[in-house]
Amino acid sequence: MRIRQSILVLFFASFILLLSSYSQLFAGSSFKLQKGNILVYGHNLNEGDIGVPGLVFINKRGIFKTGRTWREIISRGQVNPSSHSWVSRYGSVTFNNFGKDFPDGGMNEAGLFIWAMNEEADYPKNDSLPKLNQKNWTQYILDNFSTTEEAIRSAYEFEIDGWSWHFFVGDAEGNTAAIAFINGEVVVHTGDEMPVPALFNSPYDREMELLKYFRGFGGEYEPDEKDPNVPRFVRTAVMIDNFNKGDDPVEYGFYMLKTLRIYDEPEWSVLFDARDRNVYFHTRENPERKVLVLDEIDFSNTEPAQVMNIAIRYKGNVLSLFEPYSKSIMYNFIKNELLPVLPRDFYTHGDLSGNEFTDRIVSHTDSYTDSANHFFKGTWRNITLVTENELNFSLKFEVVGSAVTAFILQSANDENYEVDNLQMIGRQFCFTFQTKSGKILEVKGHINDDKMHVQLFGIEDFYGEYTLKRAN
Template sequence: MNTSVTAKGFTRYRTNNTMPGKMRIQQAIIALFVTSLFLLLPQHKGVLASSTFKLQKGNTLIYGHNINEGDIGVPGLVFINKRGMFKTGRTWSEIITRGRVNPSSHTWISRYGSVTFNNFGKDFPDGGVNEAGLFIWEMNEEADYPKNDSLPKLNQMNWMQYILDNYSTTEEAIRSATEFEIDGWSCHFFVGDAGGNTAAIAFINGQVVVHTGDEMPVPALFNAPYDRELELSKYFRGFGGEYQPNETDPNVPRFVRTAVMIDNYQKEDDPIDYGFYMLKTLRVFDDPEWSILFDARNRTVHFRTHINPERKTLMMDEIDFSNNEPAQVLNMATAFSGNIRSVFEPYTKSIMQYFISNELLPVLSRDFISHGDLSGKAFTERIVNHTDSYADSTNHFFKGTWESARTVDDDEPLYSINFDVEGSAVAAVIFLDSADEPYNVDNLTMSGNQFCFTFQTKSGKILEVKGTIRDDVMFVNLLGIEKSFGDYTLKRTH
């Protein structure tokens, strides 16, 4: 057995052909101890063994995620989601009940494009990463989502898409957890950004519970509350305990094994190979159904599935995230390896219809489908058609030309803003003073009736517009880098 002691006192086990008798006894005790503790933890039907972690050392910054479901062949689609898209939120109860109970009325325009991995439909991700490098993933765990009728409502998957559409930092994602009433099945969430800032976000006893910074000493999350993982870890060496953790021993908690593997990473290790080694080592039932890595430094996504273990790669900087073309999609199990950018196809509802009917429904339990009061066919139609409202012109309350008030001394408007919608893609331009040509806007985002965008003048100044729409009146503030240029009221002219 080859071992080397690291700074934290962990022992590195990469080969394990022999083991001293005393150590075998220790490992047997650990197995009994951990198994007994596991039986005391809340058990879940369905998914039991998802894993998410951050590996950060030197210039390496990798986020990884596994789905383990006992080899039932979890189907999935990879989506390339575009920026500048108008979206309508959904609650889970709205999707699965005949009467569309507790519907969402929240709408937004996406600021960022993203790559997501979905098994329930467009904008219902299991997790993903956006072009700003923000990563989020859900894992099953008991959750008691806070109730607050004054907040906008979203189901937990739609909420993750909202975060990827609108935010770039872990801090913003944490704040978002208190700004929505979330429904759906029980999950807690791992978030990480391009700077390596991570958080575990849980919903316990009707409260948002967050671990981040020093309160998250191991940047990983599994299927038990983070505080419980910390309690279990204290019995192992490196955490103040006596038991020697072996990174490949399935009787050692995944939380502890992840800490060992992070500590054992060496600069000569290939980060992607090592990330997949970590994911494979963290398997619970069989080889993971999905294994996904995001290399935040090189901005690449890598994944493999149990159905098709060939490694696939998607380079974020090769993707056109503009809304000039529709979202794109690829079945995760496609028999293809290497760079997969060329094999994506434009998203259509018929692709979603086929996927749910032929791949998703066959692996869902009868209890899951009957949780609401819809048939399998009606459930499929709800998932497939929930995006129809994006392109419904009656929802485009922001569309049109908005002009600032005229003055006595000047017959021309100070400036005007035009929002246009084609399908669900939103474009905007601004006319400033008497300029002959409009300025195209950048970083357009909207949440509810509040919006924000930037534009650059011909002299190179970067200006920001923040506004609120109420009926046919728009209230905006024009901001420079170091000063405000004032508040304006605009009215819709057509």
């Protein structure tokens, strides 16, 4: 017990230093393993044998959300609030240790992977951009995008706050990027500028500088993949080169994660198989391997988000062990598992007590179900002058809790269509629907007070622009 207490004391002191100088006590490792039809993304969370608590979330598509900044969460006056809102297009599996929609990383059903690692960051300031905390921005990317290119573009579209992170991103095609924030600028490495698809706790350029000193990459030092004196980036480059098509990608991926450990066994080790669509993970406290099969998960919004403690003692498929998310689950986790390993200075510098901090984290999702925020809800009728070649239709948005569904109501033939692929970012939205004859149509639009302006597209046709007005 005395040894355990000493470790926690050292952790608290180091954590405070982290917040001010962003040291590398919290070491992360992310990489891509790709060959032929094999595509695996891996991540280690190394935190010095602390016992990091965490929750695994199954997040649903079609959920209305409002953003949060970190200053808003921890300051008594909720300074610098976010006004950004969206409706999630994709479901996802994420690994969180703070709260719902505050993940460290994960993958969505479209195969987009993102994970964060601690590194010096100087987030750009731009008052004209919407604001999000860096964890909330991670969830925003998983909720809305399917490609690395989209994730990169998003980095320029927000003023991000929080502590220092940089990000490893990869999509279902294997396109990767390292996204960092250096000297108030977004710095991205991707494509040919990212020859080694991996990221740790140093700027990507610095990792490449060190790589050139090792044999096989231009230098003379022996790059032994098991030698802890060799940088993790270099060892990862070697292991990626040594991977063969005949190797089991999951077993090889976990071998890489074990080889890249720091201090002791990693707190969390996670693999996403983007081709077989499986998620594998284990923790230091419970090394039995668990799996989630993405194609077995119902990502629709007919049921609440699902959640499971990452440290649950089980081996194998854990889908049946998830339970519906509730604020009480989140409250008990923050109060009993997270706060005991957080230094008080983490939240008291915002002048909040532990109970107040917990309430802020737990209640930030209340705005999702607040009808005052559902500016899109109701029936919108076409008020455009309709000719015989144009369509007379209405668009209806329904909200139950935070779950959003939309319908096309066509009065001419009395047909209704539930929409697919609904995505709403701010007041811009798009979706698709399929007619009974099998034709796929796309609707794009934006809402301006009580008017909605939409464009209707076919696969190769444009069916015109329409103005709709809120009917109720």
